[in-house]
Every structure is written in structure tokens, then in C-alpha cells.
């Protein structure tokens with residue numbers, strides 16, 4: 001099978017048929033139309049086999065995750081996804097693997113109404129680079145650097161599940177089978193918080209998607225906004241499946257420093273909290289305050305009013 005057959009059989013999966021795609025796959029360039037009054041938000045991520053995902057994982061799940069992590073950056077920015085381009089490096093042309101990969105691609109593209117409009121296909125180590133393109137109205141863009149002291153820090157859902165799921169995948173965690181399956185699912189096939197990002201437009205003072213881990217991502221907001229952050233351990237949400245993990249230390253480490261959750265972490269002025277809560281409720285998403293931005297640089301975490309030493313949590317980047 002040559003490159004063209006791969007593209008034709010497995011990558012030309014555009015059943016979404018967006019009107020803003022004048023020309024998609026098949027020509028030298030894709031030709032696309034940005035709606036009047038909107039700006040183009042773009043983001044790119046590379047996933048390398050056995051670095052960012054397990055190469056032997058189901059190919060449909062690999063495709064799912066590659067799209068999810070890219071769309072998640074658009075979600076953080078409050079952008080509405082429109083198109084992706086994808087560079088695919090494959091060690092071999094395995095029709096069964098490609099059929100699964102294609103199925104995962106198609107499912108995610110249809111779910112989010114996104115078109116795959118072009119890319120590149122080469123032989124090499126398994127790697128997937130996706131660039132996601134979305135729209136934001138002029139004036140609206142959730143940046144990392146506009147948080148203000150006093151703003152509440154919120155998350156859209158539980159954290160730590162994906163990191164525990166990775167431990168399940170590596171046989172490093174003993175937990176009941178039902179919880180194990182749920183944690184694994186959170187790691188392998190996350191859903192980016194697109195609707196939540198859009199609902200927060202004009203309300204969040206800053207936002208980020210939780211990809212590096214809660215502490216690291218809160219630290220990005222606090223450093224780039226030139227403020228500090230004070231988090232309360234008691235408020236940080238864990239999923240019911242994560243709570244099935246018996247070792248409290250393992251749970252806490254996953255929630256604070258595990259990455260790959262793809263929930264949004266955002267800041268809001270206290271007066272805007274109810275509006276943000278209501279807006280998120282309409283899209284079926286939680287709005288959970290976990291702390292506040294402060295005037296004193298650095299990230300602090302309190303448990304029962306006492307500081308937790310973050311270095312002991314395996315977190316060294318402060």
C-alpha cells in the first residue's frame with residue numbers, strides 16, 4: 001500500500017462536510033474560510049509512540065486521544081473547533097491498524113463537527129502531529145496571563161483519573177475492576193471540554209487545560225499572570241473511581257501532579273462565579289472552586305489550614 005492509497009482509504013474520512021471547507025484533502029493546499037468577525041485560534045501537539053501513548057494500544061483510541069489533546073487547547077482558549085491537519089508517521093502500512101485508526105478519527109471528527117482538511121504521511125517511527133484550528137469571536141480569548149489577585153480558581157471536573165488510569169495500564173495499581181476500567185478510559189479516551197470553554201467566554205479571566213497536572217497548570221496561570229495561587233486540598237475533586245484507590249497518598253499525587261485529565265482550570269472574578277456556574281450547568285459541566293489567586297507569587301496548597309510541602313508531592317518545578 002502506498003501513501004496515496006493510505007490517504008484515500010483511511011484518511012479521507014470527512015463525513016462532516018463543513019461549508020467553510022472550500023477544498024479539503026486532495027490538493028496542494030486546503031482552502032478554508034474564517035467567518036467574518038471571528039479570529040483563527042490554532043494549536044499543535046505531537047504524540048510519539050511509547051512516549052505519549054503505548055504503541056500497542058488500540059489504534060482507534062490512539063486517534064481519539066491525538067484529536068482530544070489538540071482540541072483541548074482550543075477548549076482552554078474558548079475557541080470553537082473547525083478543522084484539523086495531521087502529519088502521520090507510520091512504521092508500516094498495516095491495513096487492520098489503519099482501519100481502526102480511521103474509525104477513531106471519524107468518530108471524534110463527527111462528535112465535534114470538525115473536518116480533517118489535509119496533512120502529510122510518511123514512513124518512520126509511530127508519531128502523530130495534529131494542528132487544530134478553531135474560531136473565537138474578536139475580543140474573546142482566554143489567556144493564561146490575565147488572572148487577578150482575588151479571582152477564584154475553578155476546575156470543570158475531577159482530576160487525577162488519567163494518571164491513575166496510566167498506572168492501571170502499566171499494572172502498577174490494584175483497584176477493583178469497575179474502577180480500573182473507568183480510570184483506564186479517562187486516560188485513553190478523554191473528551192475535551194469544548195462546550196465548557198465556549199460557555200466561559202467573557203467570564204473567565206484566564207484559563208488552561210489540565211494536561212501537565214493541576215499544580216503545574218495552576219503554576220502556569222499564576223506565573224504568567226504575575227500573581228500567586230492558594231489551593232485547598234479539601235476542595236479538589238476526585239472521581240468516584242479515583243476514590244476507590246485505597247492509598248490516599250497515591251490518589252493525592254495523581255490529583256496534584258498527574259497530567260492528561262483535560263479538564264479546564266480557569267479563574268473568575270468572585271462576582272462572576274454564579275454566572276460561570278450557570279453557564280457551565282447549561283452544558284452539563286461542573287464549576288468547582290478549589291482556591292484563589294493571591295498577590296504573593298508562588299503556588300501554595302493548604303490541607304486543614306496547614307501547608308502541604310509540594311516538593312514532597314514529587315513536584316519540583318517551583
Ligand code: ADP
Pocket residue numbers: 007011024025026027028029085086087088116117118119120121
Ligand atoms: P503533496 O505532495 O502535494 O504534499 P501529499 O502527497 O503529501 O501532497 O498529500 C496528498 C493530499 O493528501 C494532500 O491534500 C494532503 O493534505 C493530504 N494528506 C496527506 N497526508 C495526510 C494525512 N495524514 N491526513 C490528512 N490528509 C493528508
Ligand code: MG
Pocket residue numbers: 119120121
Ligand atoms: Mg506532502
